[in-house]
Amino acid sequence: MIYSENGQLKTSYRADQQLFPISQDRYFILIVLALAFFAVPLLASDYLFRAILIPLVIMSIAALGVNVLVGYCGQISLGSGAFMAVGAYGAYNIMMRVPDMPLVPAVILGGVCAAFFGILFGLPSLRVRGLYLAVATLAAQFFADWMFLRIKWFTLNSASGSVAVSELKVLGISLQSPVSIYVFCLCALVIIALLTKNLVRGAIGREWMAIRDMDVAAAVIGIRPMYAKLTAFAVSSFVIGVAGALWAFLHLGAWEPAAFSVDISFKLLFMVIIGGLGSIMGSFFGAAFIVILPIALSLLLPAVLGLFGLSISTAGLSHAEFVIFGMLIVWFLAVEPHGLAKLWSTAKQKLRVWPFPH
Amino acid sequence: MAFFLETLIGGLTAGMLYALVALGFVLIFKASGVFNFAQGAMVLFAALAMARFAEWGPEWLGFDSKILANFIAFGLAALCMFVIAWLVERLVLRYLVNQEAATLLMATLGITYFLDGLGQALFGSNVYRIDIGMPKDPVFLLDTVFEGGVLVSQEDLVAALIAMILVALLTLFFQKTSTGRALRAVADDHQAAQSIGISLNRIWVIVWCVAGVVALVAGMIWGSKLGVQFSLTTVALRALPVVILGGLTSVPGAILGGLIIGVGEKLSEVYLGPYVGGGIEIWFAYVLALVFLLFRPQGLFGEKIIDRV
Numbered sequence: 001m002i003y004s005e006n007g008q009l010k011t012s013y014r015a016d017q018q019l020f021p022i023s024q025d026r027y028f029i030l031i032v033l034a035l036a037f038f039a040v041p042l043l044a045s046d047y048l049f050r051a052i053l054i055p056l057v058i059m060s061i062a063a064l065g066v067n068v069l070v071g072y073c074g075q076i077s078l079g080s081g082a083f084m085a086v087g088a089y090g091a092y093n094i095m096m097r098v099p100d101m102p103l104v105p106a107v108i109l110g111g112v113c114a115a116f117f118g119i120l121f122g123l124p125s126l127r128v129r130g131l132y133l134a135v136a137t138l139a140a141q142f143f144a145d146w147m148f149l150r151i152k153w154f155t156l157n158s159a160s161g162s163v164a165v166s167e168l169k170v171l172g173i174s175l176q177s178p179v180s181i182y183v184f185c186l187c188a189l190v191i192i193a194l195l196t197k198n199l200v201r202g203a204i205g206r207e208w209m210a211i212r213d214m215d216v217a218a219a220v221i222g223i224r225p226m227y228a229k230l231t232a233f234a235v236s237s238f239v240i241g242v243a244g245a246l247w248a249f250l251h252l253g254a255w256e257p258a259a260f261s262v263d264i265s266f267k268l269l270f271m272v273i274i275g276g277l278g279s280i281m282g283s284f285f286g287a288a289f290i291v292i293l294p295i296a297l298s299l300l301l302p303a304v305l306g307l308f309g310l311s312i313s314t315a316g317l318s319h320a321e322f323v324i325f326g327m328l329i330v331w332f333l334a335v336e337p338h339g340l341a342k343l344w345s346t347a348k349q350k351l352r353v354w355p356f357p358h
Numbered sequence: 359m360a361f362f363l364e365t366l367i368g369g370l371t372a373g374m375l376y377a378l379v380a381l382g383f384v385l386i387f388k389a390s391g392v393f394n395f396a397q398g399a400m401v402l403f404a405a406l407a408m409a410r411f412a413e414w415g416p417e418w419l420g421f422d423s424k425i426l427a428n429f430i431a432f433g434l435a436a437l438c439m440f441v442i443a444w445l446v447e448r449l450v451l452r453y454l455v456n457q458e459a460a461t462l463l464m465a466t467l468g469i470t471y472f473l474d475g476l477g478q479a480l481f482g483s484n485v486y487r488i489d490i491g492m493p494k495d496p497v498f499l500l501d502t503v504f505e506g507g508v509l510v511s512q513e514d515l516v517a518a519l520i521a522m523i524l525v526a527l528l529t530l531f532f533q534k535t536s537t538g539r540a541l542r543a544v545a546d547d548h549q550a551a552q553s554i555g556i557s558l559n560r561i562w563v564i565v566w567c568v569a570g571v572v573a574l575v576a577g578m579i580w581g582s583k584l585g586v587q588f589s590l591t592t593v594a595l596r597a598l599p600v601v602i603l604g605g606l607t608s609v610p611g612a613i614l615g616g617l618i619i620g621v622g623e624k625l626s627e628v629y630l631g632p633y634v635g636g637g638i639e640i641w642f643a644y645v646l647a648l649v650f651l652l653f654r655p656q657g658l659f660g661e662k663i664i665d666r667v
Contacts, residue, residue, distance in 0.1 A: 076460050124648055128655045131393045131459055135602045136651060138595070139644035146641050262595070266467055273464045315483060322475025329468035334453035337461050 003351040019197065036186055041179045049178035056291045057185040058247045063271040063283035064196050065239030070269065071277035072200050073232035074212025075125050075133055079140035080240050080268040082121075085260035086144060087114040087241025088248035089154050092163055096156060103168050103175070107188075107245040114241020115234045117144075122233030126226055129215070141262050148257040164254035181250045188246060192239055197280050199235065208232050209278070240268075274332055276341025285340035293328065297321045364509055365624050371514035373620020374521045378576040379597035380604065380612040381525065382569040387606045388545040389565035390451065393459065395466040398594020399473035400439065400570060405577030405586045406477045407435035409486035428490050432574070439570025442473070447563045474591065483588065488581040517579045524575050525613060528568070532609075541565060545607070596640070599647035605657030615658060619643045 003024050010016040020026045044053060066080050091110025095101050121140035125133050148154055148161045155161045168175040175181050199205050207228040210218035219225050248255045267290055275286020301320055305312050312320065336342060350357070379397060386394040411431035416422060419430075446469060454465055532538040543551040544561045552558055577586070580593055600619045604611025623639040626646075630638065656662055 070460065076463070124651060128651045131463070131606065132602050132651060132655065132657070134393075134460075134463065135598045136644070136648050138598060139641060139648050142595075142641035142644055146638065269460075270464060270467070273460060277460070316479060319475040319479035319483070322471050323479065324475075326468045326470065326472030326475065329471070330450050330465050333457075333461055333465045333468065334450065337454070337457050 003348070003354070005352075019194075033190070037183065041183065044182075046178050049182050051295060052292060054178065054182055054185060054251050055247075056287055057182065057189050058243055058251055059268075059271065059291055060284050060287040061185075061189050061192055061246065062240050062243035062268055063275065063287045064192060064280065065236045065241075065243060066268045067272045067275075067278070067280070067283045068196060068200070068208070068239065069232050069236035070272050071279065071282070072205060072212060073208040073229065073236075074215075075122075075229060075232065076130065076269075077137045077236075078134050078262070078265045078269065079121060079137035079144075081260045081262055081264035082140040082144035083114045083118055083237040083240040084244025084247060084264060085148060085257060086117040086237075087111055087244030088255065088260065089148055089163075090114060090241065091245035091249065092165065093154060093156075095165065103170050103249070107242055107249070110245040111238040111242035114244065115238040118233040118237025118240075119230050122230055122237075125229045125233065138262070138265075141265055145257055145261065160256055162254065162256035165249050166253070168249060175250060185246055185250060188242065192242065193280060196235075196239065200280070204228070204231060212278075270329065274329070274339055276339030276344075279339070279341035281344055282339050282341030285344065289340065293325060294321060297324055365628050366621060367510050368514065369621035369624035370617055371511070371518040371620070372624065373600075373617040374518040374613075375576065375579060375616075376597045376600045376620055377613045377616025378521045378524065378572065378579070379593055380600040380616055381528070381609065382572045382576070383597065383601045384604070384606065384609055384612045385528075385565055385569045385572065388609075389541055390544075390562050391459075391548075392451065392462045392466060393606070394569065395463060395594070396469040396473060397569065397573060397597075398591040399470040399477070400442070400573035401577040401580065401593060402586075402588065402590045403442070403473045403477040403577075404435050404439055404570065404574035405488065405581035405590055406481040406486065407438045408432060408574065408578055409488045409581060409586045410481040411435060412488065413486075424489070432578070435574050436571055439574055440567050443566030443570050444563055446566055447559060451562055452559065470591075474588075478588070486581075486586040488578055488586060490578060490582055513583065517583070520575065520579060524572065525609075528572075528609070531568075537564060596643065599643040602657055603647040603650055605659045608657065608659035611657055611659035615647075619646065622646045 003022075005022045008021075008023055010021070015021075020029060040053065062080065062084060065083075066077065069075050069077050087107075087110040089110075090113030091106045094109045095103070095106040098106075117140070121137060121143075124136040124139075128136055152158075155163055170184060173180060175184060200208070207218070207223045208231075210221070210223050211225060211228045211232075215225055218228070244260065248259070252259060271286035271290045272283060273286070274289050275284070276282025298317065298321060301317060301324075302312060379401060382397040382400070383394055386392055386397075408431050411434045412427045415427045415430045415434075421427075450465055450469065454462055457465075532542060540551070540556045541561055541564065543554075543556055544558065548558065551561075576593070577590065580590055584590070597616075600612060600615040603619060604613070604615025623643050626642045627639040630642075651657070
């Protein structure tokens, strides 16, 4: 009743093909955006920004990028951390080597560096696929780890590859306070989400999905596998690279190659699989799940144990977090293998026919 | 020449150990189609259990024989691995039959987190030692042929020998016992195996048990070499190129792949490393495997990939 497209008649192709054809969806998105842009900065504390909101927004961008590759094009990648690293160090190099380089072009060029790196390490996907490809992309991860640790040129000869940026500005506004960082990253997220959404529902997105569903069949009906796979790698690693640059510049501030270890790659893959493969919305859900879960666990566990009069050491806490995190992930995959996005669409479907489901 | 031989032998023995870890991957993939990322965590868990039980055994039971302690510890650690295998089948695999490869991969990553946490919570997170009486001194071989001879680590040789014995035992198990035959049947075709009365669930438990024992042996050897610590889990990441090089479904492939990667790593580090700044062995194995995959996408001995539309 409240969520029904009845009576919303489209009179032009334009109206029929718009991003959110149902008006309730449009209002919902607008309300969410308004809350994120205006209500959250007013209400959230500095801790909330630094610990949850900024990581959440940046990781959402990265998850979007991974979803393009894994969810839409079906190429399992464990090299996302490497693409983030290339984006971060690429942007850093451009920022430091070009005098008076503004932040936004540097970040975008960092993404371009990551895109080229992604195409290079996407080449094996033309020959191998599935799990073999997943392991092959790990090559990118270890190569990047090594490259930024050992080749001093990339890190301006700093020891152990650790670098830092400071006094970042966008359009003359200093990005010092958590609120400004949050709003800046949120703008990036909205722009990139719009771009990806439009890419995946356009011609190229359909090619990706055809490749994902069956690449031989896709080749038979005239889709060039090389073009489709490599564009997916390029777009995906561009987005991941931008996320990496933002993560390094705005969230970390100072970082070393270990910040983009294989662990990040796994986490990103968790995000898209738990969020839902091939779903923009799912990327946000997945990022939220993975970013918030460890923090929630570390807050909840001592409290719950405290109820029983037990206390837990820091080391024990971190081990318990590992155990529960692992169990939750397995449980979640068993219960809902299609991810949170599937729950979301089921809920929407239920709501559509409510209150007369038959 | 002597130096080259030294490097070569070092590579071969290291490769045998990689093959041991890779074997765990292959066994589980063949039988259940699961790419078991948790193999590294299993190695760590088994090694931790073994190290700690060897310490606790004499304390609890009040005897003073190192050999006995090691035997008891090995048995208890193997028991732990069996329990884990059973739990994994009961609580994880059973609910994830016929899921996509990526989902299964992520589930095993979940198991990895679980085992990492549980192992360290139960057994502690310090560096522990496993002392199974491996000879530590290096020996000189062939000193009549070359000047100065070839320096070979005895420990590595013994480790390679243990690995070889294990592989031989596994081959016997697979070829000669009825359970082994059932395992091979399941690996060939799940449905056909089921239709002649082989219980998939039982086979999965068995194969995870076998992989657990392989992990235990690998953990024992690596643990006595490097000490039992968290970094043991990275051994699994080092063994991954071995698996794809050899083919995900081939036991001989895992062994030959291990040897190739072991030798490739050592030779590249010694002869190529100095020019590019060293430390290349970690990614060199992957690049080696990648180049190889470009020519044979299914690995050395993997089953030919046939696409049907």
